[in-house]
Amino acid sequence: MASTVRVIDPDNNQLGILEFEDALQQAEEQGLDLVEVAANADPPVCRIMDYGQYKYQQSKRAHEAKKNQKIIHLKEIKLRPKTEEHDFNFKLKHAKEFIENGDRVKVSVFFRGREMAHQALGRKLLDRFVEQASEVAQVEVAAKMEGRSMSMILVPKKK
Secondary structure, eight states: OOSEEEEEOTTSOEEEEEEHHHHHHHHHHTTOEEEEEETTSSSOEEEEEOHHHHHHHHHHHHHHHHHHOOOOOEEEEEEOTTOOHHHHHHHHHHHHHHHHTTOEEEEEEEOOGGGGGGHHHHHHHHHHHHHHHTTTEEEEEEEEEETTEEEEEEEEOOO
């Protein structure tokens, strides 16, 4: 620690450059702490403050910021190339609900065995899904094959 420091009082007024012991004594007289805020300055800058209250205020601000942020989840809807109409509509309804809640939805079509030869059916199914969900959703990532599944990501439409 330097022998002299620039001191700022609790009201943000500069008290000038003081000896370290004098600055510490002033902080103790006021019942506050001497906190170094700029160590690299010449001379170092110290502030007289209630450090416990400062830390408490910081944690309150962080908590408020965290409370106000919206967490976006990625939900997944799984289909097969031979998915029947009722099941398709049921899954479509759930996808729309997820999207209306602000979540992203990954729609996947899984192929087994000989179904791999009929990937066009899967693409047609995904195209139909997008078409029927188009009033609330838009495609963020277009349909693409990944191993034995074809998937795409839908996000809420911009207002």
